[in-house]
Amino acid sequence: MIISFNVYATLLSMIFVLLLGRFIIGKVKVLRDFNIPEPVVGGIIAAIVIFLLYQYGKVELKFDGSLKDPLMLAFFTSIGLSADFASLKKGGKLLIIFLFIVTGLLFLQNIIGMSVATLLGVNPVIGLLGGSITMSGGHGTGAAWADLFKNAPYHFGASMEVAMASATFGLVMGGIVGGPVARFLVRKYKLEPDKRIQNDSPVGFEKPEKERLITSGSFVESLALITIALFGGTEIAKLFQGGGFTLPTFVWCLFIGVLLRNILQATKIHQVFDREVSVIGNVSLSLFLAFALMSINLWQLVALALPMVVILVCQVAIMVTYAVFVTFRFCGRDYDAAVLAAGHCGFGLGATPTAMVNMQTVTQHYGPSHAAFIVVPLVGAFFIDIINALVISGALKLPFF
Template sequence: MIKLDFYATLVAMVAVLLIGRFIIARLKVLNDYNIPESVVGGLFVAILIAIAYKFFNLGIDFDKSLQGPLMLAFFASIGLNADFASLKKGGRTLIKFLVIVAIFLVIQNLVGISLTSLMGENPLIGLLGGSITMSGGHGTGAAWAATFKEAPFNFPHGLEIAVACATFGLVMGGLIGGPVARFLIKTYHLKTPERNESEEDGAFESPRKQRLITASSFIESLALIAFALFAGIQIEEALKGTALALPTFVWCLFVGVILRNLLSLFKVHQVFEREVSVIGNVSLSLFLASALMTLKLWELANLALPLFVLLVAQAIVMILYAVFVTFRMMGKDYDAAVLAAGHCGFGLGATPTAIVNMQAITQRYGPSHVAFLVVPMVGAFFIDIFNAFVIKFFLSLSFFG
């Protein structure tokens, strides 16, 4: 067993990200489906470690002291970027889409739990292959996997399963979104908008001049995240064992939301969203690099078939829901088709996948400003809030006791 201390582990985490970037630059398919460099590099290193363990009886023990703070910083950054004033812009469309997405979280978990129970597997696998990773992605999956390691669940292989499910979801989310929208546009002969070159695009549709990140502003953003972590941990400790008990990352996210909107309400400080996102994304990348390179892949072999069946079923359900529910409930027009493509993206993968799906459609058929306003707000923030409560509800059921 080779034991790496804090500094050696930090070097390894950064090396994982650089390896992932190197591989993605040479395999176009990984770049096309927006697979994160932390996932690619982490899985590559995990495979090498698995080979070393199986054939040379060699193991590596990493320092994990950074994993917790990095994960919490990522969720705090999501909260700090949630501006309730944006709700006014989305209006009824945003609320309707949010309800549709929230209902689908329940369906994903029902599908996951039902299938794993029928196959005789632990229902926790159904939750991990449900809304936790399908709609939550790698970050949410890793966070809940850490919770499942502890009592009363005592499920040690959660992280391996979460990574497998979230990675599959990213790929499938990118594969099905565009074809679903194109199918809807052609089947229903939807009227597509004319592109007006003089019309101003939204933030996700074209880049704008951006404020520079400086040392001074970086310290301000870091201070906000640090406070969100401190307060979130205190709240989690205070509510431990009560009906309101939730994982620490959920409270850090909540504190970020409250802090952001109080500062805006009283005009005390304007949160630098792009800078907070940079800190959050760096934290998530390092966290995933640390988490993935410590995977014990050899312990997943006996779950390969059940996971495959579960994930294929989730992809089929996502397609059906996007076509027969999301599209119809959102108005059966062009904007609804683009929203359906976006839902496929973050319903199986992540918000960046949703954006890429919608861009592929709008670049061909014309703009959809409604979709580019609603999907980022729902996919990047509101989904995590609703998902936390949906997961908490399912965990309260007797068969998870």
């Protein structure tokens, strides 16, 4: 028996998944400790229930997918609208160095993922999905690229399942390894925070700033910017469709968002309301992930379990090694560099919130690091997504495919 959900029933199901995830996270401490997102928890439970209904009740649920693409594109547009290039000045030289270090890891993650997949004799798409797409990109980037890999010329039907499993594994491991890496570096090199800032007031993400009030007028303005970027990005994607130079539609939307933000800021025509854009983006991402997870086919993961585990374990080992021997060394081999290494483990395997929690845990124990709390959010919040999109597109040109 097939039960079809129209767009309203599908939206209601997505919201229910988010509320279920929030309820469970509120009851289970370990999920809060590792910052597992609400749509991931609720979506996985929904996917299991749907699988059991299909397997044992012979009931198949079909959801309306008309909201999926607009929600995904709105999320990436919000990232572009948050990309303030003037913020580069805040991080100074250390921000530029860290940006290059992070970019190097993106290339390495994809090479490792695709190489291990090839050695194991499985589709290299699995290696790419277990590479920078989900390790440094997280659930949102993973779901977006998974949609692409389902279609020609890749035709990889289990792409969404692999992406969601990889992103969840990375998120958990990013929270586990970051603290121990910083602890090892601090003890090995007997590092201490700069005594000149011991009594300073917290800066940046160490302390929330005064917030503007979201109003109906400002919301419409932010929604207009996102809509302009959505329209422009989708139209540009159509122009390049079938040509020699192709990028996924969400990358174009992201780029249009970047251009809009920085042109408006440079000309002082309009000040983008970051918190409001972030709210719209986060709501879009949560609903999109809820749909992506509740509609995955869990049985397709069984045959791919072993190669996925091997690829992901390799990625964790590479991340820890890279943080110790590259991130720490090139960022100055001091206390700030150790905190940056912990943060890099957070969003190099999971997401920026994981990086922030890692750094907060380290600084609460050993002392403050103003530099780390300026650099990591700037890189992890938006620059990483822009660069990652280009790196992934380049990886698809390699002879693995």
